Amino acid sequence: MKRTLFIVVSICVFILSIALPAVAQEPIDLAIVGGTVLTMDSEAHQIQEGYVAIRKDRIVDVGPKSRLERLYHPRQIINAKGQLAMPGLINTHTHIPMSLFRGIANDLTLQDWLEHYIFPAEARNVTRDFVHWGTLLGALEMIKSGTTTFADMYYFEDEVARSTKQAGLRGVLGETWLDFPAPDNKTFEAMEAFTEKFIQEFKGDPLITPAVAPHAPFTVSPEHLKAARALADKYGVPLLIHVAETKAEEQQIEAKYHARPVQHLKNVGFLEKSVVAAHCVWVNDTDIAILKTFDVGCAHNPSSNMMLASGVAPVVKMLQAGMDVGLGTDGPAGSNNDFDMLEEMDLASKLQKITLMDPKALPARSAVAMATIEGAKVLKLDKEIGSLEKGKRADLIILNLSHPNEVPSYDLYGSLVYSIKGCDVDTTIVNGHILMRHRNVLTLNEPEIIQKAREFHDRILESLKTH
Amino acid sequence: MKRTLFIVVSICVFILSIALPAVAQEPIDLAIVGGTVLTMDSEAHQIQEGYVAIRKDRIVDVGPKSRLERLYHPRQIINAKGQLAMPGLINTHTHIPMSLFRGIANDLTLQDWLEHYIFPAEARNVTRDFVHWGTLLGALEMIKSGTTTFADMYYFEDEVARSTKQAGLRGVLGETWLDFPAPDNKTFEAMEAFTEKFIQEFKGDPLITPAVAPHAPFTVSPEHLKAARALADKYGVPLLIHVAETKAEEQQIEAKYHARPVQHLKNVGFLEKSVVAAHCVWVNDTDIAILKTFDVGCAHNPSSNMMLASGVAPVVKMLQAGMDVGLGTDGPAGSNNDFDMLEEMDLASKLQKITLMDPKALPARSAVAMATIEGAKVLKLDKEIGSLEKGKRADLIILNLSHPNEVPSYDLYGSLVYSIKGCDVDTTIVNGHILMRHRNVLTLNEPEIIQKAREFHDRILESLKTH
Numbered sequence: 002m003k004r005t006l007f008i009v010v011s012i013c014v015f016i017l018s019i020a021l022p023a024v025a026q027e028p029i030d031l032a033i034v035g036g037t038v039l040t041m042d043s044e045a046h047q048i049q050e051g052y053v054a055i056r057k058d059r060i061v062d063v064g065p066k067s068r069l070e071r072l073y074h075p076r077q078i079i080n081a082k083g084q085l086a087m088p089g090l091i092n093t094h095t096h097i098p099m100s101l102f103r104g105i106a107n108d109l110t111l112q113d114w115l116e117h118y119i120f121p122a123e124a125r126n127v128t129r130d131f132v133h134w135g136t137l138l139g140a141l142e143m144i145k146s147g148t149t150t151f152a153d154m155y156y157f158e159d160e161v162a163r164s165t166k167q168a169g170l171r172g173v174l175g176e177t178w179l180d181f182p183a184p185d186n187k188t189f190e191a192m193e194a195f196t197e198k199f200i201q202e203f204k205g206d207p208l209i210t211p212a213v214a215p216h217a218p219f220t221v222s223p224e225h226l227k228a229a230r231a232l233a234d235k236y237g238v239p240l241l242i243h244v245a246e247t248k249a250e251e252q253q254i255e256a257k258y259h260a261r262p263v264q265h266l267k268n269v270g271f272l273e274k275s276v277v278a279a280h281c282v283w284v285n286d287t288d289i290a291i292l293k294t295f296d297v298g299c300a301h302n303p304s305s306n307m308m309l310a311s312g313v314a315p316v317v318k319m320l321q322a323g324m325d326v327g328l329g330t331d332g333p334a335g336s337n338n339d340f341d342m343l344e345e346m347d348l349a350s351k352l353q354k355i356t357l358m359d360p361k362a363l364p365a366r367s368a369v370a371m372a373t374i375e376g377a378k379v380l381k382l383d384k385e386i387g388s389l390e391k392g393k394r395a396d397l398i399i400l401n402l403s404h405p406n407e408v409p410s411y412d413l414y415g416s417l418v419y420s421i422k423g424c425d426v427d428t429t430i431v432n433g434h435i436l437m438r439h440r441n442v443l444t445l446n447e448p449e450i451i452q453k454a455r456e457f458h459d460r461i462l463e464s465l466k467t468h
Numbered sequence: 469m470k471r472t473l474f475i476v477v478s479i480c481v482f483i484l485s486i487a488l489p490a491v492a493q494e495p496i497d498l499a500i501v502g503g504t505v506l507t508m509d510s511e512a513h514q515i516q517e518g519y520v521a522i523r524k525d526r527i528v529d530v531g532p533k534s535r536l537e538r539l540y541h542p543r544q545i546i547n548a549k550g551q552l553a554m555p556g557l558i559n560t561h562t563h564i565p566m567s568l569f570r571g572i573a574n575d576l577t578l579q580d581w582l583e584h585y586i587f588p589a590e591a592r593n594v595t596r597d598f599v600h601w602g603t604l605l606g607a608l609e610m611i612k613s614g615t616t617t618f619a620d621m622y623y624f625e626d627e628v629a630r631s632t633k634q635a636g637l638r639g640v641l642g643e644t645w646l647d648f649p650a651p652d653n654k655t656f657e658a659m660e661a662f663t664e665k666f667i668q669e670f671k672g673d674p675l676i677t678p679a680v681a682p683h684a685p686f687t688v689s690p691e692h693l694k695a696a697r698a699l700a701d702k703y704g705v706p707l708l709i710h711v712a713e714t715k716a717e718e719q720q721i722e723a724k725y726h727a728r729p730v731q732h733l734k735n736v737g738f739l740e741k742s743v744v745a746a747h748c749v750w751v752n753d754t755d756i757a758i759l760k761t762f763d764v765g766c767a768h769n770p771s772s773n774m775m776l777a778s779g780v781a782p783v784v785k786m787l788q789a790g791m792d793v794g795l796g797t798d799g800p801a802g803s804n805n806d807f808d809m810l811e812e813m814d815l816a817s818k819l820q821k822i823t824l825m826d827p828k829a830l831p832a833r834s835a836v837a838m839a840t841i842e843g844a845k846v847l848k849l850d851k852e853i854g855s856l857e858k859g860k861r862a863d864l865i866i867l868n869l870s871h872p873n874e875v876p877s878y879d880l881y882g883s884l885v886y887s888i889k890g891c892d893v894d895t896t897i898v899n900g901h902i903l904m905r906h907r908n909v910l911t912l913n914e915p916e917i918i919q920k921a922r923e924f925h926d927r928i929l930e931s932l933k934t935h
Contacts, residue, residue, distance in 0.1 A: 351771065354776075364574070405567075408922060409570055422890065
């Protein structure tokens with residue numbers, strides 16, 4: 002009897018041990034299998050042979066392949082063996098439609114550049130159609146260089162939003178306000194009404210976070226800054242603004258308002274939760290303390306600050322003060338001139354080193370964090386993106402690790418910052434959707450966009466001649 | 469009679485007008501047809517739809533396609549329509565075999581990096597085999613990012629030379645001298661004899677210019693500097709040396725020789741024709757005047773100077789003084805970490821702008837010149853390379869102009885410096901030979917080299933553990 006029972010139990014255990022894993026395998030939509038996984042989570046986990054499980058728009062699990070591949074049954078598998086999977090890059094400050102002005106006015110000061118080239122060129126050329134194609138061109142470049150989320154300030158921002166959704170990217174998109182007529186809205190009332198309608202249209206969108214983007218303290222009056230704050234509060238959306246970019250701005254604001262730019266913003270009640278301050282070059286210790294108090298995130302743009310000779314942002318100081326500092330490319334019309342976040346990491350690190358004369362000033366790992374999880378914090382999206390963790394959105398990129406510039410690699414963070422390039426990105430995934438595979442962008446018609454960009458080039462040149 | 473003569477002459481002229489072009493077409497080996505040609509000649513000619521005629525290793529003609537295609541009968545045609553043909557990039561300072569140490573010690577000071585990481589790692593790992601594979605790995609990356617000539621300082625430089633010839637690249641290759649045992653030669657006498665043999669072997673080679681490369685004023689005694697000068701003079705070869713890279717070097721040399729590095733080199737009689745001085749960061753006006761007097765070319769390495777926090781070279785001052793200043797990547801073992809000359813142009817320009825707080829400090833066109841014709845002058849090879857001109861060597865690259873980051877383009881120099889990337893290079897030609905076509909390197913076995921690099925990685929890591 003005992004022996005029979007033993008045999009029956011043994012057989013049952015044997016059957017269960019075969020059947021259970023198959024029964025227990027949870028269905029998922031997509032699995033990234035076999036590559037090194039750089040999680041950028043708070044413990045900086047790196048998994049040698051990893052597995053990322055994705056269901057719909059979310060990461061449902063991250064871990065070693067050996068453990069996870071028995072747990073999940075993926076509808077689609079991406080074999081990432083020998084490659085690197087990491088969070089998609091987050092560009093915290095840009096003007097994406099300006100891709101059509103790429104390099105139109107290089108080697109100039111910010112004031113000269115803005116007043117004599119960019120504002121006139123914009124007045125004559127920026128239409129809804131321009132914004133549509135400019136966004137698609139910028140999106141193409143972002144997808145191909147590993148950016149999955151960007152924060153934008155421009156005009157016709159509802160069109161930026163629609164084009165961004167078409168590309169499949171994630172965006173925090175701010176309609177720009179100015180005290181003078183903009184390409185889209187000619188009066189303040191029109192800007193305000195347009196922005197409210199834009200927010201209503203996109204609030205709650207899975208990819209788009211609408212925002213209000215007063216241009217800068219020197220181009221927007223205190224009254225309009227307050228109106229921007231009020232509108233942002235009404236809908237619970239972020240504010241994007243340029244702050245303390247140049248010495249000239251500092252002097253102008255001090256002369257007019259007897260306060261430094263950051264203090265002026267505080268005085269008018271602009272600084273509350275969810276402000277993204279681009280640049281923060283001319284900030285002193287008091288300014289930094291204020292920014293920290295109001296939890297203002299800084300979008301640092303090393304390339305732009307160097308190219309326009311605006312100054313060097315005190316990034317190390319801001320980080321030491323506990324501020325969130327992300328990276329941005331700024332626009333490509335003479336202040337970068339591309340959307341390549343891998344280059345921005347390299348520059349951010351090298352610029353701090355040389356400025357502080359300290360090669361340890363901003364190590365590679367900090368630069369990678371600024372381009373991922375810290376950028377997410379700047380945009381107040383760190384619960385959703387910025388790292389590869391269970392429950393977060395499936396925004397990730399897969400990089401080749403076999404190109405000559407990528408081998409050998411003694412430290413992945415160092416490789417990413419100092420030798421891996423944008424064109425080493427092989428696959429880009431946003432919200433669970435594959436936007437690029439083996440460098441083919443699946444959501445956009447690349448030749449058509451390139452052709453359109455060339456047509457705009459001719460039209461823009463013509464417009465500058467005839468006026 | 470008169471009428472008959474007229475008819476006969478007319479018929480003859482008619483026949484000749486048909487027959488002559490065919491008869492007169494000169495045979496050539498290769499024609500680059502239809503692309504924009506950026507000549508970088510002294511008048512900065514740009515040809516919209518151009519034609520470059522190549523016979524054997526030389527450019528025999530450059531001009532508009534409409535005129536030239538009737539004159540030449542090419543054996544092989546490269547259709548460059550919609551692309552950009554320009555001189556190959558010239559890297560005036562590197563240590564190519566160190567590709568195998570890529571990023572092995574990031575975020576460190578030069579002294580710490582050299583003494584605690586690089587010198588020990590070299591002592592344990594640098595063999596002839598290491599130099600062979602390291603050179604091939606570096607050459608792969610150079611070919612793929614548009615470099616056609618590089619100046620190198622390392623050990624087993626005869627092996628660098630052989631591997632460089634295998635890759636098909638052009639090199640000014642200096643055997644490194646130190647006052648302590650090097651990986652290849654353990655005594656000064658051995659170094660000297662080795663170098664003389666190396667020079668004898670490669671003097672007159674169509675691709676290789678052998679050179680003597682005493683490491684730096686702080687690592688080579690005056691006596692040995694003089695010996696290097698004597699050996700260079702004996703064979704009419706260049707001298708390569710690091711000069712005034714760090715503040716520490718300046719202090720060390722001043723304490724020991726009561727002179728600044730440049731003045732010390734002058735005092736020992738080292739500075740004569742054909743010296744390439746890498747870095748020149750800590751040079752004052754007097755130093756610059758001395759360097760100019762002796763026609764010393766400077767190899768400026770913006771990435772390395774930033775990454776090691778060595779300082780910012782006074783590039784604009786040196787250019788204003790009439791010095792030849794080229795660009796270099798330096799080695800990739802924690803001071804760059806790649807061989808990407810397009811990035812170096814971008815950095816060179818942006819670093820001068822931010823340092824001088826002047827966005828016009830080093831415009832795009834100057835940066836492109838530094839990477840081509842000025843680099844050729846630094847290496848005293850400007851009669852042979854650096855521009856696309858009749859009679860020069862056929863060293864050129866063809867770049868794609870249709871990638872998203874490349875359109876639209878309002879200014880080719882600006883595009884090259886600020887938005888075109890190394891991976892936009894489509895075709896690389898050196899000495900009339902096609903080394904890469906459509907990004908396939910034709911002279912080297914890429915997968916084999918990548919595999920070897922990974923094996924060296926494991927071996928190097930092991931060597932650092934066990935000592």
